[in-house]
Amino acid sequence: MSSSKRSTIIVEQLRKQQMIEALSRGKRLDGRNFESYRDLEIEIGIIDKANGSAKVKLGNTEVLAGVKVETGEPFEGLENKGALIMSAEVLPTASSHVEPGPPDEEAIELSRVVDRGVRESKMLDLDKLALIPGKIVYTIFVDCSIINSDGNLLDATSYAVVAALLTCKLPIFVVENDRVIDTGSIMPPPITTIPVSVTAVRIGDSVLLDPTMEEEACMDARITITTQSEGDLVALQKGYTGPFSVNQILRSVEIARNKGEEIRSRIKGLNGTG
Amino acid sequence: MLIDENGKRSDNRGIDDLRQIKITVGVVKNADGSAFIEFGKNKIIVAVYGPREVHPKHMALPDRCVLRCRYHMSPFSTDTRKNPAPSRREVEISKVIRESLEPSLILSDYPRAVIDVFVEVLQADGGSRCAGINAASVALADAGINMRDLVSACAAGRLGDNIVLDINDQEDKEGDADMPVAYLSNADQITLLQLDGRLSPTQFSECLNKAIHGCKLVYEIQKEALMKKYFGDEVELKEEV
Numbered sequence: 001m002s003s004s005k006r007s008t009i010i011v012e013q014l015r016k017q018q019m020i021e022a023l024s025r026g027k028r029l030d031g032r033n034f035e036s037y038r039d040l041e042i043e044i045g046i047i048d049k050a051n052g053s054a055k056v057k058l059g060n061t062e063v064l065a066g067v068k069v070e071t072g073e074p075f076e077g078l079e080n081k082g083a084l085i086m087s088a089e090v091l092p093t094a095s096s097h098v099e100p101g102p103p104d105e106e107a108i109e110l111s112r113v114v115d116r117g118v119r120e121s122k123m124l125d126l127d128k129l130a131l132i133p134g135k136i137v138y139t140i141f142v143d144c145s146i147i148n149s150d151g152n153l154l155d156a157t158s159y160a161v162v163a164a165l166l167t168c169k170l171p172i173f174v175v176e177n178d179r180v181i182d183t184g185s186i187m188p189p190p191i192t193t194i195p196v197s198v199t200a201v202r203i204g205d206s207v208l209l210d211p212t213m214e215e216e217a218c219m220d221a222r223i224t225i226t227t228q229s230e231g232d233l234v235a236l237q238k239g240y241t242g243p244f245s246v247n248q249i250l251r252s253v254e255i256a257r258n259k260g261e262e263i264r265s266r267i268k269g270l271n272g273t274g
Numbered sequence: 275m276l277i278d279e280n281g282k283r284s285d286n287r288g289i290d291d292l293r294q295i296k297i298t299v300g301v302v303k304n305a306d307g308s309a310f311i312e313f314g315k316n317k318i319i320v321a322v323y324g325p326r327e328v329h330p331k332h333m334a335l336p337d338r339c340v341l342r343c344r345y346h347m348s349p350f351s352t353d354t355r356k357n358p359a360p361s362r363r364e365v366e367i368s369k370v371i372r373e374s375l376e377p378s379l380i381l382s383d384y385p386r387a388v389i390d391v392f393v394e395v396l397q398a399d400g401g402s403r404c405a406g407i408n409a410a411s412v413a414l415a416d417a418g419i420n421m422r423d424l425v426s427a428c429a430a431g432r433l434g435d436n437i438v439l440d441i442n443d444q445e446d447k448e449g450d451a452d453m454p455v456a457y458l459s460n461a462d463q464i465t466l467l468q469l470d471g472r473l474s475p476t477q478f479s480e481c482l483n484k485a486i487h488g489c490k491l492v493y494e495i496q497k498e499a500l501m502k503k504y505f506g507d508e509v510e511l512k513e514e515v
Contacts, residue, residue: 001390002368003333003342004376076354077447108365120470223467233478236453236469241376243463246482253478 002105004241011217019218023206030212035255037210040263042159044167044270052168052189054270056160059212060150065142065160067168071131071180072139082129082138086115088157094149095213111144113237114158114197117226118142121195121234124165128190131175138170151213154224158197159263163270166191195234196264197226198256207248209259223249225256229264276433276445284445285314289438290484292428292491297409297499299416307417309499311409314442315399320409322417324389339384343372345406347395367403368393374407374427374456374466380420389419400443401429404454407466412496416503424496425465427456428488430481432473437480439488453481457489 011019019029026033038059047053052067075083088111092100103111118124129138142164144157169186201211201219208215216222220242226235233253238244244252277283287293293314302308305321328334345368349358360368371393379389391414393406404427411425431441432451441452451471457464464486473481 001342001344002365002372004335004340004372004381105365105369108362109369112362112366116470120472228472231475233469233473233475234471236467237370238464238467239370239373241373243377243458243461243465244467245463246486249464249467249482250479253475257475 011214015214016218019215020204023203023208028208029214034206034208035259037259037263038212040159040266042163042266042270044163050164050168051170052164054160054163054167056156056163058152058156058159058210060148061146061152061156062148063144063146063153063156063160065144065157065164067164068141068143069168069170070139070141071136071173074130074134074137078126080130080133081126082124082140084115084119084124084126084140084142086111086118086142086144086161088114088144088146090146090149090153094146098149109237109239110153110157113154113224113235114144114161116235116237117158117195117197118161118165121193121226121228123162123191123193123195123228125190125192131173131180136175136180138173149213151211151216152199154199155197155210158195158226159267162195163267165189166194166267167270193228193230194264194267195226195228196260196267197224197235198259198263199224200252200255201240202242202244202248207252209255223252225253225260227257227260231257231261276449277436277438283433283438283442285442289436292440292488293442295408295492295495297412297495299412299499299503305413305417307413307415307419309409309413309416311405311412313399313401313405313408314440315397316395316402316405317397318402318405318409319394319396320406320413321392322389322410322413322419323392324417325384325387325419326390328386328388333388334386337382337385339379339381340388341372341376341379341381341391342388343368343375343391343393343410345371345393345395345403347398347402351395351398370466370468371403371407371410375410375414375425377463377465378411378421378423378425378458379414380422383420389414389417398443400441400446401454403427404429404456407456408492408496412499415500423458423460424493425456426459426489426493426496427454427466428485428492429454430485430488432471432477432481437477437484439484451477451481453485455482455485455489457486459490459493
């Protein structure tokens with residue numbers, strides 16, 4: 001059951017006052033302005049056994065995504081499409097507040113919001129991933145491990161997933177006498193667009209991008225906006241317990257489109273093709 | 275085709291029409307507050323218990339009330355039987371419903387207590403999270419919980435080039451975008467916003483405006499439902515005079 005709780009991260013009252021005071025001057029405690037991201041590093045192909053992988057560092061937040069490709073039955077109602085299955089786990093390595101166990105509601109929301117961005121943007125053309133429509137299709141698993149957690153897991157995980165999918169190599173399967181055979185050859189995945197999420201949080205009247213864990217502990221509300229290559233919106237998720245005004249949302253959407261384009265060009269560069 | 279040449283949708287509505295909405299207040303006798311909503315073919319019952327003592331005790335907060343929410347679909351509520359165990363989808367929806375209700379409540383009035391909101395979907399027809407929020411807010415008011423405003427929810431979406439109000443089940447599956455919104459009418463604030471599907475920036479603002487308009491329509495129905503339970507006879511008397 002979903003329950004309101006105190007943030008597990010306790011921010012000292014003095015520190016919170018400092019933060020709010022800095023925000024009123026247009027600055028953040030780590031010196032960034034409201035619309036800047038922390039340093040973003042994306043490294044690909046670091047897990048040889050995976051069909052694709054990426055490690056993203058966003059400040060101190062560190063996320064690893066791995067793609068594994070198999071074949072299987074299609075989903076009900078999506079008989080002619082490949083299957084895409086995503087998961088995310090916040091590892092106990094990530095911070096002293098994490099305990100091992102089944103994913104809590106925040107981890108479930110995390111993987112569902114990242115999944116929504118990839119799925120709704122139609123980043124992967126799943127129509128091209130059916131081997132025998134209705135019977136055997138590609139099943140693409142993207143699993144994410146949060147190795148270190150310092151805020152904005154949503155964006156870091158989203159970039160890791162997109163980078164891993166973009167640069168993965170699919171094995172070429174053929175079906176002979178109802179048996180699936182791996183030909184040993186590989187092909188690039190059918191990519192149509194690159195979804196990029198941008199997350200903003202509201203603390204009082206200030207709206208900041210790429211929050212740290214400390215800022216998340218003080219936030220009133222959060223919004224994640226995912227855009228695709230042409231700048232259209234493909235997924236939204238408002239989170240946390242406070243509201244947003246209509247103007248704050250419209251402005252965040254504008255910022256997310258610009259910022260998204262900036263980050264998209266970084267991700268595009270990974271493929272070497274631009 | 276989801277919209278025919280006369281601009282009618284699969285269930286014969288126009289692009290700006292809500293489905294039929296009926297809210298009945300006080301339907302679960304044991305609960306402190308409850309409501310039953312029929313929103314198109316959605317049938318959802320919501321019961322509120324609390325403020326009451328928190329179990330387990332360590333969950334209690336010293337300065338405010340804990341709000342708990344469970345969104346659950348009955349196994350017979352969907353076309354193919356739904357496994358009664360909570361799915362990942364239900365976990366996420368429980369979370370967004372709770373977060374959409376929380377800004378409306380004055381939880382600091384009930385420190386160390388808990389308010390439980392149980393949303394049970396008896397029949398699902400697309401837009402069940404919005405319908406659930408509408409009933410839950412009315413049930414919280416029925417329970418006498420101190421609140422700033424009612425939360426009203428409604429989705430808008432895109433079918434081809436048309437931005438339409440209140441997406442039904444078929445439109446959700448075959449349409450191009452679905453955007454549920456929850457809204458505080460007096461504060462003009464948004465407490466739930468999700469989007470599945472593609473919208474250009476202009477389509478997005480049109481969709482947002484349309485959804486907010488839908489929320490305002492729902493707000494009137496919520497108020498009426500509460501008036502009917504608490505002032506039912508008096509309202510009618512006044513009209514006679």
